[in-house]
Amino acid sequence: THTASSLIVGNWKMNGTSASAATLIGEILDGAAALPPSVALVICPPFTLLDRVGRMIEGSVVRLGAQDCRAEPKGAYTGDVAAPMLADLGVHYVILGHSERRRDHFETDAQIRAKAEAALACGLTPIICIGETAEERDAGDAFLRLSAQIAGAVPAGFGADSAGGVIAYEPVWAIGTGRTASREDIESTTAHIRQALAAHLGTDDNLPQILYGGSVTARDAASILSIGTVNGVLVGGASLSADSFLGIAAGA
């Protein structure tokens, strides 16, 4: 077990209305007051709710995150949102390279790296997602795949910057499937990720924090969060219920 602080990130994905967000955030704020100061909560609503949720959590311990940004700071990019626009709204974190964006928007590691650099440039903390597919895992290529994603998507100096940096290990086969990776799997894989980060960044100091994500529930959170190389969790489905999300945070 470790006593360092834990980062509990809720990714709402494409869910939520002004009414549902008001209820959910209200419940989360009520419960968050009881959490120890070592637990940091981050809520990542869709772009449409960032401003509203940002106003609701103002002055609380909960921080705001976005689910993507574009690398360019402004311009003729219809439908996209730039990192400085997020910073202007009071956003602190931005999830980048989520497997759903890699899958649906064909995002590459090079694009994810450019987005991370843009985010860092305006003081946002990127949460860079990496993870192997079931096929890669079955072929015995999971570690190779993760090392390649780190080499391609993680900017130089990541983590040592004042904005910091976070890596989310999210095995694709565990996302939204109800199939959480085993504690042993998470332990060995995050140890590998730590080594790959140290090799890529050329240092053992100020390495990015490492989160696990993939069907985390209140039932398994405490066990996952007790792994020495795991600094927190990225939660999808279970972040849409205050009971589940707070139950996960209580495991930290």
Ligand code: PEP
């Ligand atoms: C995610 O998409 O980041 C995630 C972890 O989803 P879920 O918790 O629903 O598997």
